[in-house]
Amino acid sequence: NISLVAGKSGYQYSNHSNSFVFARIVDDIISLNEYDIVLVDTGAGLNEYVKEFLSISNNILAVTTTDPSALTDLYALIKMLSKDKEQLMLCFNHTKNHQIGNTISNSLINLAKKNRLNDNFMVKYIGNVSTSANISTTGRLRKLFSYEFKNDDSTKQL
Template identity: 65%
Template sequence: MFNKISAQAQKLVNLANKSTDNIKTNTKLVTITSGKGGVGKSTFTANISYILGSLGYKVAVLDADIGLANMQVLYNIKPEITFFDYIDGKVDNVKDIFVQTPYENITLIAGKSGYEYSSKATSFVFTRIVNDILKLDEFDILLIDTGAGLNEYVKEFLDISPNVLAVTTTDPSALTDVYALMKMISSYKDSLLIAFNHTKSYQTGQAITESIKNLAQKNRLNSNFMLKYLGSVSMSQNIATTGRLRKLFAKEFDGDQTTLELRLIVDNLLNNMKV
């Protein structure tokens, strides 16, 4: 019985993937995830969007942290409408949920803190809203900021995205979660991008990435699966300070080492991004 249910679920996943693949759009889709909470994923996402915007890319950010949305805090705005209003049918046009941020070229599709949506966890409503955004072909890049963990919400966004970026730290539990993510998606994807936060040096992240690759090889994960290291951002008080002030460190400290490190990650992301 379990195998039968799993097979049916996989068919639905494949259908969702196919529906996204068939959309004709120039918008590149990137899902940013972490597994473990508290690694700075949302801060990463907001600052990556700023750097992309400053390079001239038109960016949309979908706050997909279901129930714990906080991207509006990082952008220091108070949206009156969220993408749940579109899902619930309160607005008809997907453009009505687009919120302009104070930053050039960055549009937020806000989530809603404290919102419970478990009744439709398996109905692919999130796939449909992503598809509707992609069909508009108005953005160069759509960044999806997921919640922590590997629940059904997160899995849905991972399934439909050709580009998955895992943000982690050197904390053992965070690395364990990244390996679990890698193990899960290696059965149907060919790569995972990885970047480190609060890490002493580029070389530290690089060495840990190689260790994860070796572990995957030892445990005989998909031999064709690639783990691609994008870079590391070191610890800085400037990141915490700007976060408390609801500002982006990549803007406020443009020449800071951490911003330069994140710019390298963005460059590597652009070079490895699939359509």
């Protein structure tokens, strides 16, 4: 059972750095206690809003692309999370195949070990979502991809 709550990335909260506003956002999310999982798109980068939000999260799933700038952001996230968290789940979006994500994940893990990040921190690669021409089609039409293309490989991977 999945519900979609559409929203924008975290930029709308960036002007509200005080604790009261953030506490209100957290309270609103906690009130969704009927859900086992709540996915929040924080957007790219590690601003104070994202850092604070991650600090209260039990499980963190990073969905990113294999673009070099996205990988730089991802490594910064790994460095930050390795200080206080036990694990980061990782999924690559818009890939050609599962092996690409697996190879990049292993490279990031090796880089973290080389730079002596927390040995107990684990990056768990959980899979990928392949590129599909249908994704841009539904974006232009403002339709929900997984609803319009139920049999597309990308939908099945989700």
